[in-house]
Amino acid sequence: MVGRTISHYEIVEKLGEGGMGVVYKARDTHLDRFVAIKVLPPEKVADAERKRRFVQEAKSASALNHPNIITIYDIASENGIDFISMEYVPGKALNQLITRKGLPLSEALKYAVQIADALAAAHAAGIIHRDLKPGNVMVSGTGFVKVLDFGLAKLTDRVESGEREFTETMQRDNPATGEGTIVGTVSYMSPEQAEGKKVDGRSDIFSFGALLYEMVTGHRAFHGDSKLSTLSAILREEPKPASEVVEGLPRELERIITRCLRKSPERRFQAMPDLKVALEELKEESDSGTLSAAPAPQQRRGPRLVWVVALLALLAAGGGTLWFIRSTAKAPEAVLTAVPLTTYPGFQVEPTFSPDGNQVAFVWDGEKQDNDDIYVKLIGTGGPPLRLTTDRAADYSPAWSPDGRFIAFLRDLSREKVAVLLMPALGGPEQKVAEILTGPNFLPGPFLAWSPDGNWLVVSGADSPKEPAALFLLSTETGEKRRLTSPPKPLLGDSCPAFSPGGRTLAFSRSADAGVGDLYLIALSAELQPLGEARRLTLGNRGYGKPAWTLDGREIVFSGTSGDFFRIAPSGSVEPQRLVSLGEHIYGPAISLRGRRLAYSHRFYRGSIGRIAAAVGDNPRSLNGPPVSSATPFISSTRDDSSPQFSPDGKRIAFVSTRSGNPEIWTSDAEGLNAVQVTHFGGAAVTTPRWSPDGGRIAFDSNVTGEFDIWVVSANGGKPQRMTTDPANDGNPSWSRDGRWIYFDSARTRDQQVWKIPAGGGEAIQLTRDGGFAPFESPDGKMLYYTKALTATSLWKMPVEGGQATKVLDGLSSYLNLAIVGNGLYFVPQKNEAAMSIQFLGFETGQIKSVANFEKRLRLGASSAGLAVSPDGRWILYSQVEQSGSELMLVENFR
Numbered sequence: 001m002v003g004r005t006i007s008h009y010e011i012v013e014k015l016g017e018g019g020m021g022v023v024y025k026a027r028d029t030h031l032d033r034f035v036a037i038k039v040l041p042p043e044k045v046a047d048a049e050r051k052r053r054f055v056q057e058a059k060s061a062s063a064l065n066h067p068n069i070i071t072i073y074d075i076a077s078e079n080g081i082d083f084i085s086m087e088y089v090p091g092k093a094l095n096q097l098i099t100r101k102g103l104p105l106s107e108a109l110k111y112a113v114q115i116a117d118a119l120a121a122a123h124a125a126g127i128i129h130r131d132l133k134p135g136n137v138m139v140s141g142t143g144f145v146k147v148l149d150f151g152l153a154k155l156t157d158r159v160e161s162g163e164r165e166f167t168e169t170m171q172r173d174n175p176a177t178g179e180g181t182i183v184g185t186v187s188y189m190s191p192e193q194a195e196g197k198k199v200d201g202r203s204d205i206f207s208f209g210a211l212l213y214e215m216v217t218g219h220r221a222f223h224g225d226s227k228l229s230t231l232s233a234i235l236r237e238e239p240k241p242a243s244e245v246v247e248g249l250p251r252e253l254e255r256i257i258t259r260c261l262r263k264s265p266e267r268r269f270q271a272m273p274d275l276k277v278a279l280e281e282l283k284e285e286s287d288s289g290t291l292s293a294a295p296a297p298q299q300r301r302g303p304r305l306v307w308v309v310a311l312l313a314l315l316a317a318g319g320g321t322l323w324f325i326r327s328t329a330k331a332p333e334a335v336l337t338a339v340p341l342t343t344y345p346g347f348q349v350e351p352t353f354s355p356d357g358n359q360v361a362f363v364w365d366g367e368k369q370d371n372d373d374i375y376v377k378l379i380g381t382g383g384p385p386l387r388l389t390t391d392r393a394a395d396y397s398p399a400w401s402p403d404g405r406f407i408a409f410l411r412d413l414s415r416e417k418v419a420v421l422l423m424p425a426l427g428g429p430e431q432k433v434a435e436i437l438t439g440p441n442f443l444p445g446p447f448l449a450w451s452p453d454g455n456w457l458v459v460s461g462a463d464s465p466k467e468p469a470a471l472f473l474l475s476t477e478t479g480e481k482r483r484l485t486s487p488p489k490p491l492l493g494d495s496c497p498a499f500s501p502g503g504r505t506l507a508f509s510r511s512a513d514a515g516v517g518d519l520y521l522i523a524l525s526a527e528l529q530p531l532g533e534a535r536r537l538t539l540g541n542r543g544y545g546k547p548a549w550t551l552d553g554r555e556i557v558f559s560g561t562s563g564d565f566f567r568i569a570p571s572g573s574v575e576p577q578r579l580v581s582l583g584e585h586i587y588g589p590a591i592s593l594r595g596r597r598l599a600y601s602h603r604f605y606r607g608s609i610g611r612i613a614a615a616v617g618d619n620p621r622s623l624n625g626p627p628v629s630s631a632t633p634f635i636s637s638t639r640d641d642s643s644p645q646f647s648p649d650g651k652r653i654a655f656v657s658t659r660s661g662n663p664e665i666w667t668s669d670a671e672g673l674n675a676v677q678v679t680h681f682g683g684a685a686v687t688t689p690r691w692s693p694d695g696g697r698i699a700f701d702s703n704v705t706g707e708f709d710i711w712v713v714s715a716n717g718g719k720p721q722r723m724t725t726d727p728a729n730d731g732n733p734s735w736s737r738d739g740r741w742i743y744f745d746s747a748r749t750r751d752q753q754v755w756k757i758p759a760g761g762g763e764a765i766q767l768t769r770d771g772g773f774a775p776f777e778s779p780d781g782k783m784l785y786y787t788k789a790l791t792a793t794s795l796w797k798m799p800v801e802g803g804q805a806t807k808v809l810d811g812l813s814s815y816l817n818l819a820i821v822g823n824g825l826y827f828v829p830q831k832n833e834a835a836m837s838i839q840f841l842g843f844e845t846g847q848i849k850s851v852a853n854f855e856k857r858l859r860l861g862a863s864s865a866g867l868a869v870s871p872d873g874r875w876i877l878y879s880q881v882e883q884s885g886s887e888l889m890l891v892e893n894f895r
Helices: 049-060 105-124 161-172 203-217 229-235 251-260 272-287 304-317
Strands: 009-018 021-028 033-040 074-080 081-087 092-093 135-140 145-147 338-340 348-353 359-364 373-378 395-398 407-414 415-426 432-438 446-452 458-462 470-475 482-483 495-497 503-511 514-524 545-549 556-560 563-569 586-591 597-611 632-635 641-646 653-657 662-667 687-692 696-704 709-714 730-733 739-749 751-758 773-777 783-787 791-799 807-813 816-821 824-825 838-844 848-853 867-869 873-892
Touching: 033 597, 081 470, 092 751, 105 135, 105 145, 105 272, 161 348, 203 251, 203 272, 251 272, 348 395, 348 597, 348 873, 359 873, 373 395, 395 446, 395 586, 395 632, 415 458, 432 458, 432 470, 446 495, 446 783, 458 495, 470 495, 495 545, 503 545, 514 545, 545 586, 556 586, 563 586, 597 641, 641 709, 641 867, 641 873, 653 687, 662 687, 662 696, 687 730, 696 730, 709 730, 730 773, 739 773, 773 816, 783 816, 807 824, 824 867
Parallel strands: 816 867
Antiparallel strands: 009 021, 021 033, 033 081, 074 081, 092 135, 135 145, 338 873, 348 359, 359 373, 395 407, 407 415, 415 432, 446 458, 458 470, 470 482, 495 503, 503 514, 545 556, 556 563, 586 597, 597 632, 597 873, 641 653, 653 662, 687 696, 696 709, 730 739, 739 751, 773 783, 783 791, 791 807, 816 824, 824 838, 838 848, 867 873
């Protein structure tokens, strides 16, 4: 071919050859420039699949316009020769640059950021590369990267308006690259690609991880003696940790590589832009010299100096070799010691530090628990706190100004409007900054944060009463309001804003429904303008919120709805790590800018299980007569008891209790006596016990392995069986009436949906598409009931075999405060954020009747409420609050 002319291209020299064709350097005689010509050899033209992929490469790449993606000029055929003309990149392929020791860190990160940027653009256009490898990455002499060879690219389901016809054509012409066909280069394939399954952008993320591993180590992540053994390694083995190959490799880089190479797509980075941001942050730290390396393996020291002397003597005398044992164990979490900061009656919540870290402002409902106001306490002193506000309206969400002069807070004006106020930190006249609409939905607080320069507040609010709450910038001088986020419907909105120490990133909580949501990050310019869309940081859909940044900005500490704390790097390169040593029932962390202090609210409950007659009046099966106004204590202890459930024969009761020191499943007889502990997890959350139809087993959920999973245990105790292993949180199980299935809810598709698995184990099947929690089958086995959130929610139903869902009820206090019987359902309504009654909805009449009104509040917690009706219809069990409150806790030397 060299020396020939194809069309108006003069072939100059051969550049390379691969499975998709031969590449030549050529001169474009029309435009007088060098181009690269990829030619499909004549003997392979008869291969229809090869030719189709050859054409697809040109179409895929030509649909992209990005500086790091090779530019396609033309695709043509002349005298039986099929070819593509494309941009000529003087330089070398990445596989020619990677040495046995890998690339220098600065070069590897420089190239990696560019490759990630190119793939992010391709994914945004709906194109997956599917053959990412060093040979498909060109690097110019100046270090500029070009990604090429989209010959295996497959269009995803995303279709933009101007690309619809092109996408549909590609999908029609692409029958052989669907599920069941393995294409790509073996060493860099994702597990799902290696198995011939359907792939998405996360497959490229795995391939990118393999590429990045090779760039920094000089070794392939997966390698075998044959293609089959290499595929086996990809599916079953983990690569040697990169830090064991390259000494001093930054720990954050190793975390990024590890997350890219997870076998399950759900546990990898979920989007290439997130991976790109993580690499950019890492590169900035590397360039500035602040990037910390992974700790070097330590040599173990002998117990006595004499042994060291003896060994050195032996080495000197005999020239022997001493092998030091290197420790690779992960350092355990530092034990954090917390002491009470406030111990007043009632509830103390939402702590915020003064800039010097010596004072804490907080919300307290007062000695009589009659009104929420702002208080300030000096750390290390006794005596009562300083009360700053005395208005009869609720004051909350305090935030200390960066200069320490003011405290901003919110005051309720109505159900839909709040005032943003400033007050001197030592008390004095209040200054109203603005009035803000709150939006129609309940969201977790706090709702205010100061910008580091002190000129702006970020506040959670809405432009109209029907819109989801968003985050707005609010000028403390002029009251000017600027929008930062725009959560789409049907999301409830954004709250809990927290600025990074440098002020260029804002963390916040985005709620998908009451008690459900995740952390997000949005990058800001120096003028606090949003730089792109918000990035999702956590994926649990378990109400993660209340973020607080560490002093160095390297981690975010946040709350979970299970009442514990987690920490995560803002890059999201590793899963959230639970702060085990602080215990449970803790909320709202605050970290001081000085003094290394952590404050938070510790909530305490002691609940009991009550019992009343299921019906009132002369006929025990009727619902005539006045509601019950008093209840008989039934199951009670000095610890917390909740979540009761009758066995199918009515002879036993399962419930959750902390009487052994930790939440566990217990059973008693029908009279609440002779309690026996069934589970022995010892510290993990254990919730939602549900009997199997035959009474032999109990299903429940627990986060003993990190994420919540479904478990089953014999009703008489024994070793529990783990039923689900997906990285997403799986919870709230219940049994089908025939005992064949276990229903549950899960965020494994990012949104919480209802699923079911065979009771004997097997693959999970998704049942809902529009969101769902806590499924229950009707007594006749025909309908499936579920809620749309954990608390303050609505109840829905759908046929068990599938079909249209319909709303049954609004105003349900908790998914656990529900019991379905043959002719209706018992439930606990939520009114004014309290639950004080049990009501009955009759299916035939559609009427609601009050069954019981109480003086004590019933439990609302997503894991502690409970309502159950005995199989004979005579009795109702419920969870009630015996004692509740919260105190502020303080941790010194928090790191």
